[in-house]
Amino acid sequence: MKAYIMFGVKSFTKQMSYRSEVWLRLLGNFAVIFIQAEIWKAVIGSGQVDGVSAQQMITYSIINTLMLALLLHRMSSQVDGSLKSGAIASELTKPLSYPLFLLSSGLGSSGYQLVFTVIPSLLIAWFAFGLIPPASGLHFAGFLAAIGLALSISFLLGYLISLIAFWVMNHFALDWMLGGFITIFSGTFLPLWFFPEAWQSAAGWLPFQFLGYVPAAVYLGTLSVTETMVLLVKGVAWSAILLVIVHKLWKKAVRRLVIQGG
Amino acid sequence: MTLRLFWKLVRLLMKERMEYRGDFFLAIAAQIISYTGDYIIIWLFIQKFNHIAGWTWPEIALLYSISLFTYALGAAFSFVQMRDLEGQVNNGTLDALLVKPVNPYLYLICRGFNLGYIAHLVVSGSVLIWALTALDLEWSAMQIIYLVLTIISGALIQTGILTTIGATSFIWVRSGFLFNLFFKIKDFISYPLPVFGTFIQILLTFVIPFAFINYYPASFLLSRDTMLLSDEVMWLVPLMGPLCCLAGYRFWMYGVNRYQGAGG
Amino acid sequence: MSIIEVDGVTKTYRQYKRFPGLLGSVRSLFTRQYVEETAVRDISFSIGEGEAVGYLGPNGAGKSTMIKMMTGILVPTSGSLRVLGNIPHEKRKQNSREMGVVFGQRSQLWWDLPVMDSFDLHKYVYRLPESQFRSNLDFCTELLSMSSFMQKPVRQLSLGQRMRVEIAMSLLHEPRILFLDEPTIGLDVIAKDQIRQFLRTVNEEKKVSIILTTHDMKDIEAICSRMIVVNKGNLVYDGSVSHLRNQLGNEQRVTIDFRFDPGTIETPGLTLIQDNGVRKTFLFERSHTTVFECVSRLAAQYPVEDASIETEDIDSVIRKLYQQLDQKERERREIG
Known part of the structure; x- marks a missing residue:
């Protein structure tokens, strides 16, 4: 356990060298939230659409924009790098679990983002655009659980991509594809409740909604308590399914590495 | 930098890509999926709200397609080259460029000419053509020339801005996140600018000329009034590209000079 | 006639200071300080047409900086520098046609394409007439025995083969000066030998002046009659190899x-x-x-x-030179 914490700390401190970019990150987040806020104000105005106000949508955008900085699905280039350089061999010979190693370094850099980007951005956005408080204490608890699910599902999806790249050897293309699906089905920009019926049910069946729509919707309380519970259980189920898939794939990947020598 | 050398480079780049053609086509497919996703989300949005600031789906599609199409043209000559400049400066591979009897900027952008942007061009080009037919515009020769010129100009604006950002790696050593910021700011022009109020329009007209890439040309083609530019100056819009590109080039050469330690 | 004139050249770099620790990182969000570092300090020498000169010194002695200044990549902070009668960075393009430059490990070759394609591109970049290109390529191909891997993609080449390709490429436009930055680093004995022999031939028969940096004294003994030794930015020896041996060995x-x-x-x-x-x-x-x-x-x-x-072999002569220099500096510091 201590070793994994060390990896997390290491990647946290590694991010420190990017610190001159903190200002630019804050500016970038501000721009993204600003764009979305203005669009929602333009289309919803002072009234409501489907019972949702512009102010609620702004909070929705803030949560989604900032959560994107915390998600863990971008490790495929790291895995690909050590796969191509052969460093994976030394990483595998360490008495550690490789996925946990990836997870802890991912969490380390997310922790950095949380402290240096997300919290300052949140304060700025709160000040500039206003932020609605969570619907209730219970909803806030649900929101925290949903963030946990977002982290775990984003990690598993990223890891899945990295593993597929053992065969396809083009993590870049896989990343683009994943990105495309996330854009459409995560609800990061357009919440699922504004989707047409058919698209809504498709998105409901996929795991991507947990990366954006679910945490924000739970926070805002636009879902009933039972709906929330069902969604969270669904999220746990998705985590479990992905976990089984990556576990099987990982075993195959290691065998492939051993046979082909990397 | 001669045209002959450029064609030689393009032939070699194509040959290089075809060494890994499976990879290449997979990447193209992936990018098509990704950009289709971007279109779908805007389409879904307009399905719900019918318009953004009075702009309907085909109009928004035109606006967004000009942005993406010109980005692809411009970025093919600049994005990866400029993004990787930071690394080249750090590990010294840039030096090899400076001992060749060629203009280092032209050689760098042509050596890195990126065929991968064909995916962007396919997606945005087809939506662009669809939008133009769906809009049922009356086409005169002048308008067609105007559209072609603004597309070239838009590509040059994008190249100019990316070049400027790349040049900062000569000065600050790190430029990576500026590219990230570029994409975030570029997102403004995915939508009609009046949505964002006066300040942003002034900013994107006079400070970072993003509005000239698609908003002004599209407004003029669609006969929509804009707040800052009147119809009479529409022919000035295509001049913005060459201007921007020249400014970017000058700044880049200034950066190289600084890197060499020649004052500055 | 001298083709390189270096007169009182100094090069300083500016480096940003990093503040350590978490508090330091917050601090560096707001302030920036830099320190100046002198890589080359008041160095003068001149090199005649057709000479072969070894430029050596320990890591960080300012060897590469000097090569970069002579090739026009970097501009001296002060002092005057002329290569082929020109100020290198001002007449960069003009000089580059008369210069070959090999940067050890930093390859410019087309990784996934056959070696021949990289040569071919060189022809276009330097606008060489086909006949000149052909005859020079044939000369190099034979002497460096490259014909067996001419059609192989660069990525499949061994380090030694790749270095041979780089050196051949730098000579296709018949330069008057050839700069090599650590041409034999990481190569096996046979590859080193072949490259040394080739460079000697080029120097003697084609009268190409050679300036090379290296850590391997054998490179110098095999190729160069003269050597320039630098340490911590200062020139500490300029003369023949045998003279240094007599002086110290x-x-x-x-x-x-x-x-x-x-x-x-x-x-x-x-x-x-x-x-x-x-x-x-x-x-x-x-x-x-x-x-x-x-x-x-x-x-x-x-x-x-x-x-x-x-x-005593030349390696230990050089070692002794460095030790003496260190000693001197320590004494100076103790006195100061």
């Missing part, structure tokens, strides 16, 4: 086999460093007598069976 190792152990031997000029009974090894320091005199004097007094004299 004044130690010789004398091993003498006796018929039987003569016991303790007292001979002026010889210091015993190893005693194996009948085989004794002495260190001879050159002074007013020669090593032969010493040995013959010894042979007259003791039952000498055999004697061998070993000259």
Whole structure:
């Protein structure tokens, strides 16, 4: 356990060298939230659409924009790098679990983002655009659980991509594809409740909604308590399914590495 | 930098890509999926709200397609080259460029000419053509020339801005996140600018000329009034590209000079 | 006629200071400080047409910086520098047609394409007439035995093969000067030998001036008659290889086999460093007598069976030079 914490700390401190970019990150987040806020104000105005106000949508955008900085699905280039350089061999010979190693370094850099980007951005956005408080204490608890699910599902999806790249050897293309699906089905920009019926049910069946729509919707309380519970259980189920898939794939990947020598 | 050398480079780049053609086509497919996703989300949005600031789906599609199409043209000559400049400066591979009897900027952008942007061009080009037919515009020769010129100009604006950002790696050593910021700011022009109020329009007209890439040309083609530019100056819009590109080039050469330690 | 004139050249870099620790990182969000570092300090030399010069010094001595200034990549902070009569960075393009530059590990080759394609592109970049390109390529292909891998993609080449390609490429436009930054680093003995031999041929037959940086003294011995040694930005030696050896390599190792152990031997000029009974090894320091005199004097007094004299190799000469420099600096610091 201590070793994994060390990896997390290491990647946290590694991010420190990017610190001159903190200002630019804050500016970038501000721009993204600003764009979305203005669009929602333009289309919803002072009234409501489907019972949702512009102010609620702004909070929705803030949560989604900032959560994107915390998600863990971008490790495929790291895995690909050590796969191509052969460093994976030394990483595998360490008495550690490789996925946990990836997870802890991912969490380390997310922790950095949380402290240096997300919290300052949140304060700025709160000040500039206003932020609605969570619907209730219970909803806030649900929101925290949903963030946990977002982290775990984003990690598993990223890891899945990295593993597929053992065969396809083009993590870049896989990343683009994943990105495309996330854009459409995560609800990061357009919440699922504004989707047409058919698209809504498709998105409901996929795991991507947990990366954006679910945490924000739970926070805002636009879902009933039972709906929330069902969604969270669904999220746990998705985590479990992905976990089984990556576990099987990982075993195959290691065998492939051993046979082909990397 | 001669045209002959450029064609030689393009032939070699194509040959290089075809060494890994499976990879290449997979990447193209992936990018098509990704950009289709971007279109779908805007389409879904307009399905719900019918318009953004009075702009309907085909109009928004035109606006967004000009942005993406010109980005692809411009970025093919600049994005990866400029993004990787930071690394080249750090590990010294840039030096090899400076001992060749060629203009280092032209050689760098042509050596890195990126065929991968064909995916962007396919997606945005087809939506662009669809939008133009769906809009049922009356086409005169002048308008067609105007559209072609603004597309070239838009590509040059994008190249100019990316070049400027790349040049900062000569000065600050790190430029990576500026590219990230570029994409975030570029997102403004995915939508009609009046949505964002006066300040942003002034900013994107006079400070970072993003509005000239698609908003002004599209407004003029669609006969929509804009707040800052009147119809009479529409022919000035295509001049913005060459201007921007020249400014970017000058700044880049200034950066190289600084890197060499020649004052500055 | 000299083709390179370096006169009082200094190069300083500016480096940003990093603040350590978490608090430091917050601090560096708001402030920036830099320190100046001198990579090359007031160096002067001149190199004549057709010379082959080894430029050496320990890591961080400012070798690469000097090469970069001579090739027009970097501009000196002060001092004057002329290559082929021009200020290098001002006449960069013009000079580059007359120069070949090989940057050791930093390849410009097309990784996934056959070697021939990289050569082919070079023809376009330098706008070489086909006949000139052909004959130069044939010359290099033969002497560097490259024909076996000409059609192989660069990524499949060994390091030695790749370096041969880089060197050949730098000569296709018939440069008058060839700059090489650590051309043999990481290569095996055979590859090193082949490259050395080739460079010597190019220098002697094609009269190409060569300036090379290296850590390997054998490169210098095989190719260069002159060497310039730098340390911490300063020029510390400029002259022939043999002269440096005479200046510093004044130690010789004398091993003498006796018929039987003569016991303790007292001979002026010889210091015993190893005693194996009948085989004794002495260190001879050159002074007013020669090593032969010493040995013959010894042979007259003791039952000498055999004697061998070993000259110090150039590596240890250089090592000694560096040690002396370090020593001097330490003394200076202690005094100051």
